[in-house]
Amino acid sequence: MTGIFLQVNQVADTAQNAAQAGKGELTLSFFDLAMKGGIIMIPIVVLLILSIYIFFERYFALKDASKEDPTFMNRIKDYIHDGKIDAAHSLCQSTNTITARMLETGISRIGRPLNDINTAIENIANLETARLEKGLPTLATTAGGAPMIGFLGTVMGMIKAFYDMANAGNNIDITLLSNGIYTAMVTTVAGLIVGILAYFAYNILVARVEKVIFRLEARTTEFMDLLNEPAN
Numbered sequence: 001m002t003g004i005f006l007q008v009n010q011v012a013d014t015a016q017n018a019a020q021a022g023k024g025e026l027t028l029s030f031f032d033l034a035m036k037g038g039i040i041m042i043p044i045v046v047l048l049i050l051s052i053y054i055f056f057e058r059y060f061a062l063k064d065a066s067k068e069d070p071t072f073m074n075r076i077k078d079y080i081h082d083g084k085i086d087a088a089h090s091l092c093q094s095t096n097t098i099t100a101r102m103l104e105t106g107i108s109r110i111g112r113p114l115n116d117i118n119t120a121i122e123n124i125a126n127l128e129t130a131r132l133e134k135g136l137p138t139l140a141t142t143a144g145g146a147p148m149i150g151f152l153g154t155v156m157g158m159i160k161a162f163y164d165m166a167n168a169g170n171n172i173d174i175t176l177l178s179n180g181i182y183t184a185m186v187t188t189v190a191g192l193i194v195g196i197l198a199y200f201a202y203n204i205l206v207a208r209v210e211k212v213i214f215r216l217e218a219r220t221t222e223f224m225d226l227l228n229e230p231a232n
Contacts, residue, residue, distance in 0.1 A: 038156070038157075040149065040153035040187045041186070041187065043149055045190075047142045047146050048146075048194045050138065051194065058135050058136070059208070062132060062209060065098055068097055068215070069095065072091075072100065073099075085110055088107050098128045103121075103219070105121055114228065125216050136205055139201055142198035144195065146194035147195040149187070150187045150194075152187075153184065153188065154183075156187075157185070157187065
């Protein structure tokens with residue numbers, strides 16, 4: 001009876017050791033897995049770092065651009081109604097917002113035709129919009145380009161796998177194909193991950209830019225309506 005228990009324990013120990021050995025063989029760190037992608041992982045990682053930088057830099061820049069003093073437009077209206085053009089101009093100069101820079105241009109041209117004033121404000125708005133959209137084309141390019149680079153790595157990996165298979169002749173071993181298959185799969189996954197992240201980051205920033213542009217258009221219309229009001 002004791003011999004049976006000893007045999008059972010030996011079998012259990014052997015199974016446990018085999019399981020632990022199997023686990024050790026399957027363990028692969030994220031860095032090691034990324035290295036399996038080969039040289040094609042370098043541009044993918046560069047695009048990932050660039051996308052992260054652009055997203056956070058633009059996110060906080062747009063957050064600052066969205067800030068506005070709720071009393072600013074009311075003070076501008078009061079100054080213009082009272083004929084205090086210089087005071088309105090000084091208020092715009094002392095206020096560091098996109099709306100203030102736009103209205104400063106319009107106020108400095110009061111007395112000219114309204115079309116000229118509107119055109120001048122629109123020109124400033126276009127310049128400010130271009131600044132807000134800085135970096136967004138790069139994110140859009142990354143969203144489309146990163147998966148393509150990943151697919152390029154897939155093709156390169158498969159070519160390597162078939163090349164190794166051809167050189168092996170009749171002595172084909174799965175380990176000969178592992179490097180090529182790793183390159184193919186890892187680069188595909190990495191390219192898709194970076195592309196998806198860049199795509200979502202791009203759309204988040206575009207939505208915030210459109211929100212700022214809509215507010216600028218509303219302030220421009222409000223200012224032009226103020227100038228169109230009949231004099232008391």
